[in-house]
Amino acid sequence: MTATKRRPDGTRAPRTTPAKRPRGPDFGAWFLVLPALLPILVLSVGPLLYGIALAFTDAQSGRTGATRWVGTLNFQDLLHDTLFWDSFRIGAVWAVGVTVPQFLLALGLALLLNQPLRLRWLARALAIVPWAMPEVVVGIMWRLVYNPDAGILNETIRTLGLGEGRDWLSGLATALPAVVVVGIWAGMPQTTVALLAGLQNTPRELHEAAALDGAGAWRRFRTVTWPALRPVALAITALNLIWNFNSFALVYVLTSGGPGGRTRLPMLFAYEEAFRYGQFGYAAAMGCVMIAAVSVLIALSLVRRLKGDQDR
Amino acid sequence: MSALRTSGPARIGQYLALLAYLVFLALPFLWLVSTAFKPAPELASLHPTWIPRDPTLDNFRQAFAEQPLLRAAANSLVAAVAAALIAVAVATPLAYVTARHRGRLAGAATGWVVISQAFPFVLVIIPLFLILKNLHLVNSVAGLVLVYVVWSLPFALWMLMGYVRAVPAELEEAAAVDGAGRLRTLVSVTAPLLAPGIVATALFAFVTAWNEFFFALVLLKTPEKQTLPVVLTHFLGAEGVADLGPLAAAAFLATLPSLVVFAVLQRRITGGMLAGAVKS
Numbered sequence: 001m002t003a004t005k006r007r008p009d010g011t012r013a014p015r016t017t018p019a020k021r022p023r024g025p026d027f028g029a030w031f032l033v034l035p036a037l038l039p040i041l042v043l044s045v046g047p048l049l050y051g052i053a054l055a056f057t058d059a060q061s062g063r064t065g066a067t068r069w070v071g072t073l074n075f076q077d078l079l080h081d082t083l084f085w086d087s088f089r090i091g092a093v094w095a096v097g098v099t100v101p102q103f104l105l106a107l108g109l110a111l112l113l114n115q116p117l118r119l120r121w122l123a124r125a126l127a128i129v130p131w132a133m134p135e136v137v138v139g140i141m142w143r144l145v146y147n148p149d150a151g152i153l154n155e156t157i158r159t160l161g162l163g164e165g166r167d168w169l170s171g172l173a174t175a176l177p178a179v180v181v182v183g184i185w186a187g188m189p190q191t192t193v194a195l196l197a198g199l200q201n202t203p204r205e206l207h208e209a210a211a212l213d214g215a216g217a218w219r220r221f222r223t224v225t226w227p228a229l230r231p232v233a234l235a236i237t238a239l240n241l242i243w244n245f246n247s248f249a250l251v252y253v254l255t256s257g258g259p260g261g262r263t264r265l266p267m268l269f270a271y272e273e274a275f276r277y278g279q280f281g282y283a284a285a286m287g288c289v290m291i292a293a294v295s296v297l298i299a300l301s302l303v304r305r306l307k308g309d310q311d312r
Numbered sequence: 313m314s315a316l317r318t319s320g321p322a323r324i325g326q327y328l329a330l331l332a333y334l335v336f337l338a339l340p341f342l343w344l345v346s347t348a349f350k351p352a353p354e355l356a357s358l359h360p361t362w363i364p365r366d367p368t369l370d371n372f373r374q375a376f377a378e379q380p381l382l383r384a385a386a387n388s389l390v391a392a393v394a395a396a397l398i399a400v401a402v403a404t405p406l407a408y409v410t411a412r413h414r415g416r417l418a419g420a421a422t423g424w425v426v427i428s429q430a431f432p433f434v435l436v437i438i439p440l441f442l443i444l445k446n447l448h449l450v451n452s453v454a455g456l457v458l459v460y461v462v463w464s465l466p467f468a469l470w471m472l473m474g475y476v477r478a479v480p481a482e483l484e485e486a487a488a489v490d491g492a493g494r495l496r497t498l499v500s501v502t503a504p505l506l507a508p509g510i511v512a513t514a515l516f517a518f519v520t521a522w523n524e525f526f527f528a529l530v531l532l533k534t535p536e537k538q539t540l541p542v543v544l545t546h547f548l549g550a551e552g553v554a555d556l557g558p559l560a561a562a563a564f565l566a567t568l569p570s571l572v573v574f575a576v577l578q579r580r581i582t583g584g585m586l587a588g589a590v591k592s
Contacts (some may be wrong), residue, residue: 026517032405036465043440043462044428050439093572105333112330125578126334129341132574133567134523136541140548140563141344150360150556152343158359164425188337246432253545268432275530280438287435 054284060277064130072114074285084286087269088293090176094265095245097176098183103237105184106191111221113192131189139253142182143169169255175262177253186250187243191236198232199225238301242294266290347560348372355556371557372565375547378558381565383536384543390451391528391539392521395460399468400514402461407472408502412481422473425466437530444531451533459527462515471516475509476502512580519570540566 055074059067078084113124130138145153148170154165168178202225210220248267251257257264257272266286274283342362343365347355348371350364375381410421440459449455479502487497525541532538535546544566547559 035402037470039458039462040424040465043443043458044436044465045424047436047439047443048431050443051435054438108329109333110462112326112333115326117326117330117490119482123330123334125575126338128574128578129571130337132519133341134525134541134544134570136525137344137563138568140544140559141340143548144347144556144560145340145343147556150347152339152360152362155360164464176313185336185340209544248433249541252525252529253548267432267434270432271526271530274434274438278387280442284435284438287432287438290432291435 025281051284052288054281055288057281059280059284060112061280063278067281070198070281074282075289077282078285081094083261084266084269087264087266088289090262090264091245091266091290093176094180094183094247094251094263095241097180098244099240102184102187102191102240103233104195106188106195107233109188109192110195110199111225113196126188127192130186131193133186135186135249136253138182138186139250142185146178170259172259175255175259179251179263182250182254183247187240193241194232194236195229198229202228218247234301234304238298239299245294245297246290286299319321328352337372344560344564346587347556348564350557354559370554374555375562375565378555379543379546379562380535380561381540381543384538384540385566387453387532387537388522388539388541391456391460392518394457395464395521396514396517398461399464399517400472400510403468403472403513404506404510407469407474408498410469411473412477421469425470428466433526435525440527441530450531451537453532453537453539456528456531456539460524463524463527464520467520468513468517471513472506472509475506475513475528478509479505512577514571515577519573522570 056069056071057067058073079184109127113120113127117123133141145151148165148167149156151165153168157163166174168174175223206224210224215223216255246267247265248271251263251265252268252271255263257268267290270283270286270290273279273286323359329548346362346364349367349369350360351366351368354360354364354366406421444450444455444458446453449458483501483505484497487501488494492500523541524539528539528542529545535543544559544562547555547562549555
């Protein structure tokens with residue numbers, strides 16, 4: 001519709017309502033949108049639907065025969081696959097065990113970084129270092145820390161006279177807590193930055209008024225800071241839960257799911273099923289179960305959020 | 313301001329708490345650096361020290377000898393630069409339209425941004441693997457770039473929408489009143505104001521792709537095609553019996569580009585990169 005703007009004599013047609021955007025299908029807009037929409041549809045929405053469809057087939061890697069529909073057979077098998085449910089449980093423990101301490105620690109750090117402390121710029125810069133590191137490097141780094149002989153953790157324990165230390169990542173009891181600590185470390189910066197941004201939006205005048213009225217730090221936090229921070233806190237916590245539940249690289253590098261499957265997160269389980277054993281259909285079914293679990297989580301957090309909005 | 317003054321002991325407590333945080337966040341990285349510069353005998357010692365007694369570059373030499381790190385770095389660089397440029401090129405127009413025209417399209421775009429965060433990658437990677445295999449793009453950096461573009465789009469879109477909203481629509485309307493066409497407005501009014509945001513988004517997409525591991529692990533099979541994170545895992549060997557020195561040296565080198573980019577972006581990130589998006 002903007003193509004008819006030039007008159008035959010070459011002068012520009014006067015725009016009658018320059019501030020008003022044209023209604024109806026806007027081909028200019030579609031032209032701008034298409035370069036992004038095409039790859040999204042072909043390489044993101046398409047594969048997702050394709051993946052869900054695969055869950056109802058017996059697709060395998062390197063097979064010569066045709067792939068057949070098998071209905072819900074994969075899901076029935078999955079129902080009785082105790083190894084998968086063990087892994088699912090580990091995934092849930094991991095996701096909650098990482099997300100909750102991560103949130104509390106990040107909240108503390110964000111509150112500190114929001115204070116007029118000296119060297120705050122340096123602290124802010126250092127606080128985001130874990131974010132910049134490749135997950136594989138984070139895993140390698142913590143393997144060096146946890147190393148039974150050359151690691152600094154055991155050396156510190158020995159120096160402090162607290163015993164001989166242990167092989168943290170291979171111990172049946174210590175492996176999961178050890179990787180959870182790494183998960184907390186790795187995700188701290190994103191959470192801190194989000195909460196810090198939220199804090200900077202809290203009304204300072206309100207803070208001062210509350211302080212003048214004699215409200216203590218905890219009271220001010222509860223009545224002024226938290227209400228303003230709540231939407232951000234809920235959003236980042238929901239995202240963290242999802243990200244952590246779908247996490248792969250960290251644990252792959254740290255333990256590869258060992259010892260004895262104690263740290264085998266669902267993503268590692270599905271990855272092995274798909275790319276070690278070639279069971280594409282079965283692995284896709286696992287992916288569907290994971291997405292269902294995550295969807296329930298999103299729905300719950302949305303409901304809470306809507307309720308929270310009504311309360312106010 | 314005066315009402316909010318913190319008392320002396322409380323202030324000291326705050327500094328101590330901050331120190332504890334920084335120790336927790338920084339020490340593992342310092343340990344990595346320390347290990348990277350330690351000679352083999354010190355690494356075998358039962359009493360490792362923080363500062364290498366006899367610092368050496370041997371680990372770096374050995375790392376380059378053991379694994380094709382240079383080629384891996386080149387692969388990573390090509391994949392990350394291409395992915396970042398393409399992602400920003402396709403995301404900027406979409407971000408512009410969705411940020412300016414609030415409506416069904418904007419709703420769908422933000423909805424997709426949220427949903428795509430929830431994908432378990434395994435559900436997407438199997439079909440992608442099959443699709444790319446049919447296109448003969450498995451085990452090729454080009455195939456990986458395609459995946460990275462789509463994978464970094466949601467966050468790029470989200471960042472860019474924030475930056476577009478920060479450019480006042482009144483400026484564009486003023487240009488339109490002055491007779492500038494739509495394209496002209498975009499090129500000479502909006503683009504210059506948006507440029508810093510576009511650069512930041514591209515840098516962010518670069519780091520995301522540079523650090524990525526899962527897709528690279530699945531899609532790249534031969535060592536000459538693999539990216540840096542995948543090659544790094546080869547140092548771990550079977551059963552985790554790793555040569556610690558070269559492992560630490562290679563891991564340290566692989567982190568440097570991301571650290572440099574984050575140093576550049578630092579003020580933008582902590583100064584409220586997310587603030588604009590959070591406000592709405």
